[in-house]
Amino acid sequence: MIAMSGVREVKITEDGYRLLKVIKEVAGLRSEGEALEYVIKRFLEQSEVLREILSRLDVIEGEIEVLKGKLDELRELLEVRERRRVKKEVRKYYEDLVQYIESRVYVFPSEIKAKKKLQRLIEEGALVHLRDEGLNVEVVTTKNVIERILAKLPLKVTDVDKVLTEREQQLFVLLNRLGYVLKRGDIYVRAS
Structure with missing residues (x-):
């Protein structure tokens, strides 16, 4: 004790x-x-x-x-920013591809390596896929190019080579075969 x-x-x-x-x-x-x-x-x-x-x-x-919460927010912000950047790059690629096709008037699908992107642009309506089974010809162009060519109608048969470039003439022949353009006498007109 x-x-x-x-x-x-x-x-x-x-x-x-x-x-x-x-x-x-x-x-x-x-x-x-x-x-x-x-x-x-x-x-x-x-x-x-x-x-x-x-x-x-x-x-x-x-x-x-x-x-940790702030880091998660930052990580999420970075992911959102990265997704936007990738989306922007993809959109830019699509825009560049459409511009390239417009500048060339048309391209053959075999010229484009990104088949899925090409298909997506066709599905979205940014590009038009034209196929003539009789000639065994398949091309991709834009609505703007088609509208630009069709806007020049009515057109005399003798004026086609004067008004249209060589590539536009080739596309014009395809549009004629597919029924976008009709020949009435010696004048080409737009199909309704």
């Missing part, structure tokens, strides 16, 4: 008593009771420090969660 200030008696094991004697000598205290008070005081100080550390860890944990 050890007497402490403010406490009547405290039961301590033999090993605990030996430990208190060592603490008393090392710390330069007068009694085992003072040594026990010293140990309890140190324990309480350390537990207060631990409580402070734990509360700081809780704050840090909260900040880490906020940072």
